[in-house]
Amino acid sequence: GQNIDQPTEMTATEGAIVQINCTYQTSGFNGLFWYQQHAGEAPTFLSYNVLDGLEEKGRFSSFLSRSKGYSYLLLKELQMKDSASYLCAVMDSNYQLIWGAGTKLIIKP
């Protein structure tokens, strides 16, 4: 079967750094996405990785290791507005997105 695992909830302090991990087992791989979703709102695209390594975009970075079936999203200089759910999703061999259950990130002052 296809499976994506990520922690249910994480807590971090404003100004700090947090890493959200995602492990996956899917039938084929055509890239891994990270989305941010605030409560009651639509998901917004953060990053896409298809090759191994680190992709950096401002305060957010995403890392992929295909051999380990592993990715992480790194958020630096945390702000209160970063409190949201972070969804990991893998595109399988049929170009369908398989979604993780999401990680709720709570930022404390």
Added chain:
Amino acid sequence: DTEVTQTPKHLVMGMTNKKSLKCEQHMGHRAMYWYKQKAKKPPELMFVYSYEKLSINESVPSRFSPECPNSSLLNLHLHALQPEDSALYLCASSQDLERTYNYGYTFGSGTRLTVV
């Protein structure tokens, strides 16, 4: 225009009503999607249209009926829904089924549906 527009934002309907959700994009995307999302759960894929043809139907009950009148519009017709169908309905688009890289899916803000 880099947005997906969904209307209405909120909808309350009875179990005998017929209503439609609308989705529009003008990014030239050729793949469009309907997702259903319950609270604290990831989005669940319902339908995929590719070049205006229904490509994927994830065993969705017939009380949900999708329609793609043209490459910019996607509708979801609702009839005889159940209270358990209450959820956030999200429309998304991508360049096409395979070329989702760089920008991923662009989601609309969703329709919050309540069935009473």
